[in-house]
Amino acid sequence: MTKxxxxxxxxxxxxxxxVMLTPRGYHVVTASSGGSGVGSAAxxxxxxxxxxxxxxxxxxxxxxRRLKNSDETKNIPVLLLTALNxxxxxxxxxxxxxxxxxxxxxxxxxxxxRVRAFVRTKKLRDDLEESYRRLKELEQLRDSLxxxxxxxxxxxxxxVKGGVETVLDAMNKKENLLEPHRRLLxxxxxxxxxxxxxxxxxxxxxxxxxxxLPLHKSPxxxxxxxxxxxxxxxxxxxxxQVALTINAGPSLPEINLDEALVGRVLVNLISNSLKFTxxxxxxxxxxxxxxxxxxxxxxxxxxxxxIPQEDLEKIFDKFFQRSDFQxxxxxxxxxxxxxxxxxxxxxxxxxxxxxxxxxxxxVMRFPxx
Amino acid sequence: xxxxxKSRKKILVVEDExxxxxxxxxxxxxxxxxxxxxxxxxxxVEKARAEKPDLVVLDIMLPKIxxxxxxxIIKSEAGTKHIPVxxxxxxxxxGDVERAFDVGANDYLSKPFTNERLLAKVKSLLKLE
Numbered sequence: 001m002t003k004x005x006x007x008x009x010x011x012x013x014x015x016x017x018x019v020m021l022t023p024r025g026y027h028v029v030t031a032s033s034g035g036s037g038v039g040s041a042a043x044x045x046x047x048x049x050x051x052x053x054x055x056x057x058x059x060x061x062x063x064x065r066r067l068k069n070s071d072e073t074k075n076i077p078v079l080l081l082t083a084l085n086x087x088x089x090x091x092x093x094x095x096x097x098x099x100x101x102x103x104x105x106x107x108x109x110x111x112x113x114r115v116r117a118f119v120r121t122k123k124l125r126d127d128l129e130e131s132y133r134r135l136k137e138l139e140q141l142r143d144s145l146x147x148x149x150x151x152x153x154x155x156x157x158x159x160v161k162g163g164v165e166t167v168l169d170a171m172n173k174k175e176n177l178l179e180p181h182r183r184l185l186x187x188x189x190x191x192x193x194x195x196x197x198x199x200x201x202x203x204x205x206x207x208x209x210x211x212x213l214p215l216h217k218s219p220x221x222x223x224x225x226x227x228x229x230x231x232x233x234x235x236x237x238x239x240x241q242v243a244l245t246i247n248a249g250p251s252l253p254e255i256n257l258d259e260a261l262v263g264r265v266l267v268n269l270i271s272n273s274l275k276f277t278x279x280x281x282x283x284x285x286x287x288x289x290x291x292x293x294x295x296x297x298x299x300x301x302x303x304x305x306x307i308p309q310e311d312l313e314k315i316f317d318k319f320f321q322r323s324d325f326q327x328x329x330x331x332x333x334x335x336x337x338x339x340x341x342x343x344x345x346x347x348x349x350x351x352x353x354x355x356x357x358x359x360x361x362x363v364m365r366f367p368x369x
Numbered sequence: 370x371x372x373x374x375k376s377r378k379k380i381l382v383v384e385d386e387x388x389x390x391x392x393x394x395x396x397x398x399x400x401x402x403x404x405x406x407x408x409x410x411x412x413x414v415e416k417a418r419a420e421k422p423d424l425v426v427l428d429i430m431l432p433k434i435x436x437x438x439x440x441x442i443i444k445s446e447a448g449t450k451h452i453p454v455x456x457x458x459x460x461x462x463x464g465d466v467e468r469a470f471d472v473g474a475n476d477y478l479s480k481p482f483t484n485e486r487l488l489a490k491v492k493s494l495l496k497l498e
Contacts (some may be wrong), residue, residue: 158481159388166396166484180395187391194388239387 005046007037034058068097156191163188223248241279249288277304381422383413410434444473
């Protein structure tokens with residue numbers, strides 16, 4: 001409903017305006033002085049303001065100036081109520097920032113037409129501001145994407161380039177290839193895998209968002225899947241000096257999933273935990289069946305630094321960067337956003353739990369059918 | 370000093386990215402240096418004090434204490450101030466080089482770097498000692 005604020009010290013005029021507007025479905029609020037009108041404009045956020053010029057204390061011109069000087073109210077159209085033939089009032093009013101004026105005695109048809117016109121203009125303006133705000137948001141998102149890509153692609157690519165270069169140098173100089181050369185190539189390969197994985201995540205995340213990624217479902221033994229995921233992250237695990245155990249509950253039913261996709265989710269979760277768990281820590285993958293809900297639960301629990309409460313939900317946002325990592329300019333990647341999209345594609349749920357200093361726990365639940 | 374001339378030089382690499390640390394370890398190892406890795410700023414400072422390396426190769430973006438602060442600490446303590454520090458900077462961060470010299474770094478290498486440039490800088494800094 002369109003809300004109109006009338007600022008006028010004369011009760012008769014206020015009443016006659018209310019009579020013209022209220023029955024037509026306008027919501028009318030009133031203020032009897034310039035000062036209280038400025039306050040009501042800020043608190044009521046009307047769509048349009050009808051403002052009397054002649055008022056004791058703060059007159060209409062000053063009231064108008066204040067309304068137009070405040071960020072909260074400057075976009076609300078102000079229609080000045082003036083007496084007929086007072087053209088210097090009109091000039092002064094427009095100079096004070098008023099959008100238009102209407103002369104007394106009021107013609108109710110004209111008044112309502114003016115109100116409609118200004119409400120239309122205001123809506124256009126509000127829409128424009130809203131799309132500008134959204135563009136700004138997108139721009140920021142794009143900036144963080146660029147930032148993330150630059151970092152997350154650069155580090156592994158540096159390893160690829162450095163490793164390949166050094167080995168190539170040695171071969172060009174006909175030197176013998178030694179153990180460090182093998183390590184450099186292994187490092188280069190793992191860097192290349194990371195870059196490819198990231199690109200795959202980006203592609204899949206956008207395809208999943210558009211619902212274009214087909215699921216190839218088959219009955220999956222989650223315990224076996226968890227073991228093969230553990231094998232995939234073994235080099236990273238050994239490097240991080242963190243223990244990884246899999247606890248599979250008894251009578252775990254097979255479940256219809258896209259094995260490759262869910263496998264990538266689990267690898268993502270375990271790698272994430274490896275990243276944030278100091279040497280000597282433990283990561284536990286627990287699998288259990290919840291007969292009540294007919295769901296299979298897969299939880300990844302680590303003894304790492306944990307996640308601040310306020311970030312528990314946000315970490316699943318695309319391009320989100322944990323506030324405590326911004327200082328190190330570390331990218332977080334698309335990992336968790338990808339995980340959520342993939343789990344939800346299966347009709348499942350994923351969330352994070354964390355108790356300060358006690359590590360974090362990522363829980364996925366998949367419906368049996 | 371060993372019987373066979375000078376002993377192998379010891380280089381402390383302070384770098385939190387395992388890919389980069391592993392690469393530096395292998396590349397410097399091939400050039401016959403002893404390499405010690407510290408994965409964060411805090412352990413970087415501790416290892417500089419305990420191991421007394423001949424050179425510190427120091428990344429800037431580090432967890433806990435950043436590279437500038439690590440360098441400042443190394444250069445402010447009597448036991449470590451003589452150790453040359455080579456800072457690894459990022460090309461996109463122009464101000465980093467100035468800050469590196471401000472906190473006492475002896476030289477810098479901007480990432481990504483070639484093997485030759487890395488080894489050339491390392492060699493010249495080790496002579497400086």
